[in-house]
Amino acid sequence: MKVYFDNAATTAIDLEVFEAMKPYMLEHFGNPSSIHSHGRQVRTAIERSRKKVAELLNTAPAEVFFTSGGTEADNTALRCTVNDKGIKHVISSKIEHHAVLHTVEQLEKDGVKVSYVNLDENGVVDYDHLESLLKKEPNSLVSLMHANNEIGNLLDLERVGDMCEEHNAVFHSDTVQSMAHYVHDMSRLKLDFAVGSAHKFHGPKGVGFLYINHKNKIHPFIHGGAQERNMRGGTENVYGIVGLAKAMEIAYAEMESHRKHIEGLKTHMIEKLKASIDGIAFNGVSDDLDKSLYTVLNVCLPPNDDNDMLLFNLDIAGISASGGSACSSGSSIGSHVLAELNRDQNRGAIRFSFSKYNTLEEVDYAVEKLAELYQPETTSA
Numbered sequence: 354m355k356v357y358f359d360n361a362a363t364t365a366i367d368l369e370v371f372e373a374m375k376p377y378m379l380e381h382f383g384n385p386s387s388i389h390s391h392g393r394q395v396r397t398a399i400e401r402s403r404k405k406v407a408e409l410l411n412t413a414p415a416e417v418f419f420t421s422g423g424t425e426a427d428n429t430a431l432r433c434t435v436n437d438k439g440i441k442h443v444i445s446s447k448i449e450h451h452a453v454l455h456t457v458e459q460l461e462k463d464g465v466k467v468s469y470v471n472l473d474e475n476g477v478v479d480y481d482h483l484e485s486l487l488k489k490e491p492n493s494l495v496s497l498m499h500a501n502n503e504i505g506n507l508l509d510l511e512r513v514g515d516m517c518e519e520h521n522a523v524f525h526s527d528t529v530q531s532m533a534h535y536v537h538d539m540s541r542l543k544l545d546f547a548v549g550s551a552h553k554f555h556g557p558k559g560v561g562f563l564y565i566n567h568k569n570k571i572h573p574f575i576h577g578g579a580q581e582r583n584m585r586g587g588t589e590n591v592y593g594i595v596g597l598a599k600a601m602e603i604a605y606a607e608m609e610s611h612r613k614h615i616e617g618l619k620t621h622m623i624e625k626l627k628a629s630i631d632g633i634a635f636n637g638v639s640d641d642l643d644k645s646l647y648t649v650l651n652v653c654l655p656p657n658d659d660n661d662m663l664l665f666n667l668d669i670a671g672i673s674a675s676g677g678s679a680c681s682s683g684s685s686i687g688s689h690v691l692a693e694l695n696r697d698q699n700r701g702a703i704r705f706s707f708s709k710y711n712t713l714e715e716v717d718y719a720v721e722k723l724a725e726l727y728q729p730e731t732t733s734a
């Protein structure tokens with residue numbers, strides 16, 4: 354049996370998405386910047402896609418900018434906001450994706466002051482600490498992700514948006530993992546910047562978007578032609594953009610049923626794991642359905658001599674998942690997210706992440722294979 358439980362890394366493309374993209378790979382190949390009919394036809398497809406994304410986000414098409422993915426969108430939002438708004442202080446967290454964390458570290462090297470908000474032992478943001486940081490230094494840039502890609506912890510976007518408004522801070526949220534999995538109503542959320550990446554919701558890789566609230570006037574990150582209304586130079590990834598919009602449209606149309614299905618898988622896995630492996634626990638708040646991204650379950654496994662080989666052993670059994678111990682031992686490179694949690698470093702960690710294509714049978718199979726690795730005779734402690 355082959356099982357794919359690594360949907361937070363990337364998802365399988367939906368066949369309907371591929372079909373929507375195909376004509377823009379084969380027939381409609383014009384450059385969207387060309388003014389002849391070949392170009393105009395393609396330009397129309399891009400603008401139709403932008404309109405669709407904007408409609409789903411309940412915002413204006415002028416606030417949606419296509420990029421090469423989440424990483425570029427995060428870099429653009431952070432770097433250009435600091436440059437163009439004269440931001441002197443950035444507030445972020447130690448468990449952000451590297452697209453944010455490494456950008457923030459670069460900004461720090463360039464002389465920007467950086468504060469990291471306190472997290473509790475499960476990686477939950479300390480909102481009181483955030484408030485005190487904002488009070489001390491208004492006019493900051495806050496960059497906090499909506500859903501953590503490793504442990505699934507969700508941020509209260511409304512609460513942080515209100516705080517940022519009160520203290521005149523700019524609010525960027527890396528929404529890559531939650532985009533098209535939840536409804537983001539930009540007319541209601543007080544977000545200055547949000548991000549999407551198509552390959553996280555059954556679209557193609559290498560394409561995403563940056564939502565920029567119209568109050569924010571920033572210059573491009575990538576200089577070049579006048580594409581994306583002068584905000585992002587470079588010939589557009591036309592079929593990628595068409596695929597992104599189609600994938601997002603499908604995700605929104607099927608959101609409720611998919612969420613129910615995936616929550617069912619996650620609940621089933623939690624229960625089966627508890628029944629099959631003594632001492633099982635979960636990292637972050639990923640076993641709390643109300644507080645975590647429903648697609649992610651990060652399992653904390655008992656200490657075992659073979660924990661360094663966990664992913665390898667699952668791979669042998671045909672199960673693709675992801676992990677990362679908090680230390681840098683063996684074959685796995687340490688996870689900077691798990692390292693921030695108060696957890697026993699000898700325990701193993703596996704991130705299972707689900708999609709609409711997964712089944713209960715796959716969950717049963719994965720739990721069975723995982724439990725085999727933790728039979729009493731192989732357990733060292």
Ligand code: PLP
Pocket residue numbers: 361362421422423424425427450452498500501502527529530550551559560561
């Ligand atoms: N932010 C988060 C939270 C992610 O999970 C990812 C992808 O893993 C990214 C940013 C980067 O997105 P992309 O792969 O589109 O560059």
